[in-house]
Amino acid sequence: MDIRLYMAQRLSAIIMIPLVFGHLGVMIYAIQGGLSASEILSRTQGSVFWFLFYGLFVIAVSVHGAIGLRTILSEFLRLNDLALDAIMWGFGLVSIFMGARAVSAVTWL
Amino acid sequence: MIKGHRNHPLWYAYALHRVSGLTLVLFLPLHFYVLSLALTQPQRLDGFLHWTEIPAVKFAEMGLVFLLSVHLLGGIRLLVLELLPWSPRQKTWAALAAGGALFVSGTFLLNAV
Numbered sequence: 457m458d459i460r461l462y463m464a465q466r467l468s469a470i471i472m473i474p475l476v477f478g479h480l481g482v483m484i485y486a487i488q489g490g491l492s493a494s495e496i497l498s499r500t501q502g503s504v505f506w507f508l509f510y511g512l513f514v515i516a517v518s519v520h521g522a523i524g525l526r527t528i529l530s531e532f533l534r535l536n537d538l539a540l541d542a543i544m545w546g547f548g549l550v551s552i553f554m555g556a557r558a559v560s561a562v563t564w565l
Numbered sequence: 566m567i568k569g570h571r572n573h574p575l576w577y578a579y580a581l582h583r584v585s586g587l588t589l590v591l592f593l594p595l596h597f598y599v600l601s602l603a604l605t606q607p608q609r610l611d612g613f614l615h616w617t618e619i620p621a622v623k624f625a626e627m628g629l630v631f632l633l634s635v636h637l638l639g640g641i642r643l644l645v646l647e648l649l650p651w652s653p654r655q656k657t658w659a660a661l662a663a664g665g666a667l668f669v670s671g672t673f674l675l676n677a678v
Contacts, residue, residue, distance in 0.1 A: 466644065466647070469640050469644065470644065472637075473637070473640075473641065476633065476637045477637070479633075480630065480633065480634060480637075480669055480673075483630060483673060484669070484672055484673050484676055487626075487673060487676050487677045488676045490614075490617075490618055491614045491617060492611060492614055493603055493607050493610040493611045493614060496603070497603060514597075517593065521586075521589070521590040521593060524586045524587075524590060525587070525590050528583055528586070528587055531583075547590075550594065551593060551594065551597070554594055554597035554598060554601065555593075555597050557597065557601045557604070558596075558597040558598075558600035558601045559600075560604070561600055561601045561602070561603040561604030561605075562600055562603050564604075
């Protein structure tokens with residue numbers, strides 16, 4: 457694997473360590489008594505903190521997931537580098553777009 | 566028949582990291598799609614959240630929380646191996662990743678049911 461992809465994978469992983477611990481805590485806290493749209497939105501809407509927290513999370517997870525997907529495909533399928541790169545970029549860009557849409561949906565007023 | 570090199574705790578740690586990573590990556594677009602319903606169709610989001618009250622779905626959620634925790638702790642194990650000097654405690658880290666993930670997802674389930 458390209459050394460830059462390797463470094464981006466490790467860097468995005470390190471960024472996500474505190475974010476995933478935070479996300480696990482939020483899930484365990486939020487699931488109590490069931491979930492509803494209004495409950496989620498009352499916690500997140502208009503919050504700069506959650507916008508930055510999950511905004512950074514979306515970018516890091518899109519980078520990490522796209523490179524990880526490329527790695528797994530390269531191990532298990534005989535794809536050439538062009539196909540691997542196309543899948544990586546395709547997944548990463550779709551993930552960033554969908555993630556940005558999700559974060560804005562729950563944090564925007 | 567399982568090859569010798571695969572019959573080793575650290576091979577299972579590798580396999581679990583691949584499987585959890587792949588599952589999480591496939592789950593991610595669905596997760597983003599459901600959350601973005603808050604913007605476009607709030608009623609459908611509530612309908613979906615109502616569906617998550619089914620016990621089987623809660624167990625599936627526990628599975629996702631387990632995979633996220635085990636990928637996190639397994640990833641920390643990898644970073645420790647790569648960035649810090651090697652130690653004979655590698656296998657302990659792998660076991661701690663699985664045990665810690667079970668603890669986190671178990672706590673999730675206890676609050677969910």
